[in-house]
Structure formats: structure tokens, C-alpha cells
Amino acid sequence: MRVRGVLSFLFLSSTTYATVTTYGLPGQEPFDLGTATASGAVATYSGSAAYDPTVLNAPAPPAPPGPTNFPIQLLSSGTTGMSIPLSGNFLGFSIEFSVVNQVLGKNSTFINVPFLNLMSSLASRGGRVQIRVGGNTQETATLVPSLPDGKALEKDHSATSNPTATPPLLFTPEIIYMMGNISNFVNVEWYIGIPLNDSTNLRLGIADLSQAVLGDRLIGMQVGNEPDLYVRHEHRPATYGPADYDGEFSAVATALAADTNIKRNNILIGPNIATGDWTPEMVWDTGFMTKHPELSMVSVEHYPTDNCFAQFGVGTPRDPQATFPTYLNHTSGQSIVAPYLNTANLAQQAGKPLIMFETNTASCGGFPGISDSFGAGLWALDYGLQMAYSNFSAALLHVGGQDVYYNPFTPPPTNQSTFRQWTIGPVFYSSLIVAEALGSSNKSQVLDLNPNAGNIMTPAYAIYEGGAPVRVAMFNYITDPSGASDYTASIAIGGGQTGQPGATPAQIKVKHFSASSVSQKANFTWAGQTYGDNFQSDGRLEGTETIETVTCDQTNNVCNVLVKAPGFALAFLTDAALQSSGGTADAATTFSTTARTKTHNTATVPPEVLATSNGHGGEFRQLGSTSKGKGSVSGASGFARLAPGVVALASVIAGAAVVGRAFV
Ligand SMILES: *[C@@H]1O[C@H](CO)[C@@H](O)[C@H](O)[C@H]1NC(C)=O
Ligand SMILES: *[C@@H]1O[C@H](CO)[C@@H](O)[C@H](O)[C@H]1NC(C)=O
Ligand SMILES: *[C@@H]1O[C@H](CO)[C@@H](O)[C@H](O)[C@H]1NC(C)=O
Ligand SMILES: *[C@@H]1O[C@H](CO)[C@@H](O)[C@H](O)[C@H]1NC(C)=O
Ligand SMILES: *[C@@H]1O[C@H](CO)[C@@H](O)[C@H](O)[C@H]1NC(C)=O
Ligand SMILES: *[C@@H]1O[C@H](CO)[C@@H](O)[C@H](O)[C@H]1NC(C)=O
Ligand SMILES: *[C@@H]1O[C@H](CO)[C@@H](O)[C@H](O)[C@H]1NC(C)=O
Ligand SMILES: *[C@@H]1O[C@H](CO)[C@@H](O)[C@H](O)[C@H]1NC(C)=O
DSSP: OOOOOOOSSSOOSSSSOOOBBSOOOGGGGOOSSOOBBBBBBBTOOOGGGGGGGOOOOOOOOSOOOOEEEEEEEEEOOOOSSSOOBOOOOOOEEEGGGGGGGHTTTEEETTOOHHHHHHHHHHHHHHHHEEEEEEGGTTTEEEEOOOOOOOOOOOOOOOOOOOOOOOOOEEEOOHHHHHHHHHHHHHHHEEEEEEEEEEEESSSOOHHHHHHHHHHHHHHHHHHHGGGGGTTTTTSSSSSSHHHHHHHHHHHHHHHTTTTTOOOOOOOOEEEEEEESHHHHHHHHHHHHHHOOOOOOEEEEOOOOBBBBBHHHSOOOOOHHHHHGGGGGHHHHHHHHHHGGGGHHHHHHHTOEEEEEEEEOBBBTTOOOTTTTHHHHHHHHHHHHHHHHHOOEEEEEEEHHHHHHOOOSSEOOOOOGGSOOBBBBOOOHHHHHHHHHHTTTTSSSEEEEEEEHOOOOOOOOOOEEETTTEEEEEEEEEOOOTTTOOOOEEEEEESSSSGSSSOOOOSSEEEEEEESSSOOOOOOEETTTTOOTTOOBBBBSOBBBOEEEEEEEEEEBBBBEEOOOOEEEEEESHHHHHHHHTTTTTTOOOOOOOOOOOGGOOEEEOOOHHHHOOOSSHHHHHHHOOTTTTTOOHHHHHHTTOOTOEEEEEOOOOOOTTTTTOOOO
């Protein structure tokens, strides 16, 4: 096993699951992935988890097969049991503090353009994006005016007094300015974390600066991270319990109230427990939920299982192949959410949103072949919609470094970014699709339909706005290339046994999330478009968008939608519902690809093309891919295609960024 640095704690229990953040990962240092050549082969496997080539076997289709045709009967009004109204930014991201300079950019004047493109695609669908910067590494992070080497973030290897020998992070204001600049380009809202490693010597610098720089784009400040694991981590004495955390929360609230730089001291988030050593109820028993006027949102963090044994030799060994089926049915998301249903109800009574602040397929980096598979994409989509149905208000998928399998998106290793590009994981597609499923109205309500007699391989949800059904999300977890496990859902609105007049439209629009198998590792398509394979993405969907038009049978009051095995389909029941989710062509603002000094890697595009491009056309890409040796045009031919007066776009340099806005 490779040396992977220091564990933040020893993972001991096989019955509780918790997050482990690793430090000193190769992905957090400049390192060379391998040999890149001008002729291609850029995706040569390097050994980093993020590019692990393990492909598992898809589970066999159930025997005997289930029904391949079943009804989905919806009411045109009067439905009960739906979730609270939700927004299209529901499935956001949690970015580990220690990798923020890899994912977002180097500093306020060097923002990663693929990251902007990814966020822009989400914002165009769901209205806005929410991102938490934090994690275990927030706890010891310290704001310093500057660092000697000019970097915005680095590990303080000189300070090894920490019991786990975790190098604390030092960061400069540039990190917060970078977040602010990102929000100038795309509608991204932020959560930050107030360090709580020492509640008697609070370091509130990040709160002061974030409020000043981010303004109302700062939507919450987390107080401590996973306090229920503090004892295990040896960060608190063994007697530390929920009442002690409650007291520390009060101390932070008091200190913020006394801090004249803090304009908003009532945007605090707690208790942020891992649901490892404490249950949520243990915290609610202290009165925490209702006693603090500064508490604006309630949060928990959880991963359904862990892969710590394979990664670090601690905990319970888990075989990815044997574990794979536990992600591939509707019970999975339901069982993760079940321990929080009471909390969701209490939070609703208290008028506080409940957030799943950090989650993903498995702690300790996820599983090879699971976390990076199409199956994980279906799983995160179902789990996300299940949280929505269960009255969570948001959920944040965790982003680690190069050494995790579960990243929604992985930037290329540090200094390779002029010729290696981003790797987009399956769960990013889940976030994109949840954004479309909920759309931008802020009033989407989700209902778990359990169609097909509750068959766990074929779940479905309906999304309502103003009481009327507007979208239907349908899953098929089965892999069966024969086609025998494809199913047809017959969607009916009103009519028949419901006692309502039939309200089935003449036609509906359907987008499909597709791959050949749940075990497929890349090249997934959403409405025909893809982020490709490892190292292939600049954050824009590629290919032609394909939206199926299904002609309904209004006489029999049904719209028949075919859902492949495996696959997922999102049916838009009205044109307005499609428009609210971003429309037929992607209206995302797109950003030019980072240009450095080398002309062969310089993306160039005429401003007028940027101004009208939908950001998805192959044409735009041909103008200047940065992927050397991957079918990109040479600098010379790229330039030759351009009209006089074109601009070569730099990376997003302060004040010099060029942004194309396409309004379709
Ligand atoms: C940001 O990073 C870039 C690339 O490393 C560097 O050239 C630039 O000077 C940095 N800007 C600031 C403000 O630190
Ligand atoms: C908390 O973290 C800071 C910054 O890393 C460190 O200087 C300090 O010693 C830590 N305090 C405790 C009690 O661990
Ligand atoms: C479905 O998922 C649950 C929860 O992960 C798991 O316990 C169960 O074994 C799975 N069922 C099948 C048929 O794979
Ligand atoms: C979510 O909240 C709504 C509104 O209070 C309620 O009707 C519904 O039953 C809740 N859903 C769940 C799964 O508890
Ligand atoms: C990347 O950085 C490493 C370490 O600083 C260096 O050895 C290597 O030459 C760099 N590679 C490129 C392509 O710049
Ligand atoms: C949705 O809510 C956000 C945040 O409050 C707001 O900025 C946006 O305008 C709302 N959208 C609609 C369509 O009301
Ligand atoms: C993705 O598609 C490319 C181009 O068709 C192909 O070369 C590659 O093998 C595919 N990757 C996977 C993991 O299917
Ligand atoms: C980025 O942040 C810096 C520091 O706040 C600021 O001077 C600059 O104008 C910002 N650039 C953009 C493009 O917003």
C-alpha cells in the first residue's frame, strides 16, 4: 500500500460511519502524473484514486424479471405528502479546505475556468449554486496576511503540535477574494467554517473577512465540524458531550456579537455532527435547535459506509464488488435518510432549514468502481431526491483531492493543467439533473412515488409546483443489455379512478441519463451530452443535446416513457417546466479555456461567437481545445479560422476576463 499521509483519526468502530480526511495527499502537492506526450495518451493511469481504472461487474438482472410496464398516476391538484418547497440549488458541493486552491483556482486572479463552466451549467438550470468550503481541515486553518512564497494556501509543516500530526493550514485573504470573484462570474453562494479546535482562543478572522468580501453571497457560517468525533480525534477530553458543544456554540455566538466587523451574526450553522458518536436527538435534547437565535440552519454530515480498511488498514474490510448492489436500489437513499426524519420534522417546526452538509458514496475516499460509476450517478440522484422528499433543504457532495474516488469533479494535477483537463465524475451529473428536476422556481415540491408496486429497482419521484405536477423522475437500476429489463412508465395526469378530468398533455419532453451499464466509468450522457472521459473536460457539456418528444395518448390519458436498463429519465410535463430548468438549449454562461503562454494551448474565440454560443457546440470547441493531442486544432489552424479582431482569452485575470453570455 502506498503511503498516503496521516489519518485524522483512527477509524475504530464498524458500526458507526464517519468521515476521514486525509492529509499530506499527493494531490495537494505539485506532482507529476506521468508522461504526457504531444501525440496523446494523456489519460495514462497514474495510480491516483481519481483515475482508478477498476470496473466492477454489474449485478445480474433480478430473476424472475419484474413488470416492464406500469402506471404512474398523478393528480392534477390536491396531492398531499410532498416535501416543503425547494430550490434548484439543492444538490451543491462541499469542498475540503485543503484542496480549495486546486479546485477553485490559485488565487483571486487565477480562477479555474472549467470550474466556472461547471458552476455556470448548474446555475443556468437551478438558478444558483451553493458551495461549502470547509471540512476537517477548516478546524485548524489560520488566516495570515500573506505567505512567503506568494501562495494563497499551504500546510504549516512547522506546526506539528497537533495530536494527530496533521499539518494545519495557513491561508491568505486571496482564498476569500477568489470566492468573491467566482460569485462575480456565476451565481455561487458560499458557506464557510469557523475553526473550533480551540474554543477559548477563537480565530474569527475567516468570519470577518468573508462577511466583508462576500457580503450576502455568504449564506452561512458553520460552527465546528463533526463535534461528535472530537473525542475520538483526541481534540476534546473524553467527557465532551452535546451540552459542551452547545456551550461552545454560545461562545462563538457571543464572540461574533462582540466583533464590530461582523454585520450578520445570525447565520450560524450547527451542530454539523457526523452522526458517528452522537445521534441528532442527543443534541436536540440540549435545546440546541431552539435556544440560539444565531442558529439559522441545522446541519448533519454523513456517508453511508466507509472504505477505510482498503485505504488505511483500519476498520472493516469491504469488498467493492460485494458492496456495489447496496448502492443500486431505492432502499439505499431511504435508509441513509431514515435516521434524520425526526430531525427534519423538528427543524421544520423550528423554522430552520436542514442541510446534509457533507456526504458522498463512502468516507475514506469512496470505493473504486462504485464511486466513479454510472451506478453512483443514479444513486446520488435518488439519494438527493430522497433527501428533498424528506424535507432536507440542501445536500452538499464532498470534493476531496486526487486520492478519492468520489469527486464530482477533479482538476488535473497541479501543474499539468495546460494539457490535461478536468475529470467529471458521475455525481456531478446527479447534481446537474437534480438542478433540472427542481428548476429555478424555488417552489418545487418532491414526492416519492414508489411506483411498480414499490419495486426498489424502479423508483420514481414527481415534482410539483403550486400543487400541480410538472416533472417526473424515473429510475431503472437494472443492467440488462438484452433490453428485457427496459420498462415503460405510463404517466397519467388526472382522470380515471382519481375522479378528476383527464389532464394529460398532448406531448411531453423527456431527457435521459444514460450509460451501457451501472459499472460504466465515464462518457455518461445527459440528454445526449457528456463530459467525456478522464482528463477530457473543460467543464462544458459536449455534443448535441437530445430531448425526446413523447406524444401522449390523450384518449387513454397516458404518456408512455421508456426507461432503459440501466437509465434515468426526467419527463417535463409542461414547456414552462422545461424553461424553468434551463430551457432546451443550455443557456449557461461559458468561460474561455485558460490560456497560458503557450500558443498551442491558447483557446481563442471571437467575442461575437462567445456572445451567441450556447457553450455546447462542437464548433466552439474546435476553435481551440486545450487538450493537446486529443483532436484539438493546432494553434495555427485555430487562429486561421478567426476573423480579424479576435481576442485570445486569458484565464480569468482580474478585470480582464471575457465572459460570453448566451441567452436563448
Ligand atoms: C495568482 O497566481 C498566479 C499564478 O500562479 C500568479 O501569477 C499571480 O501573481 C497570483 N496573483 C496573486 C494576486 O497572488
Ligand atoms: C488550534 O489551531 C491553531 C492553528 O493551527 C493552533 O495554533 C493551535 O495550537 C490549535 N489549538 C489547539 C488547542 O489545538
Ligand atoms: C438494496 O439496498 C439496500 C441498502 O443499501 C441493501 O441492504 C440491499 O441488499 C439491496 N438490495 C438488493 C436486492 O441488492
Ligand atoms: C415534509 O414536510 C411536509 C410539510 O410539512 C409534510 O407534509 C411531509 O409529510 C414531510 N415529509 C416527510 C417525508 O416527512
Ligand atoms: C510539475 O511540477 C514538478 C514539481 O514542481 C516538476 O518537477 C515538473 O517538472 C513540473 N511539470 C511540468 C510539466 O511543468
Ligand atoms: C429564488 O430564490 C433566490 C434566493 O432567495 C432569489 O434570488 C431568486 O430570485 C428566486 N427565484 C425566483 C424565480 O423567485
Ligand atoms: C469514452 O469514450 C472514448 C471515446 O469514444 C473512448 O475512447 C473511451 O474508452 C471511453 N471511456 C470509457 C471509460 O468508456
Ligand atoms: C478579484 O478580486 C480582487 C481582490 O478583491 C479584485 O481586485 C478584482 O477586481 C477581482 N476581479 C474580478 C474579475 O472580479
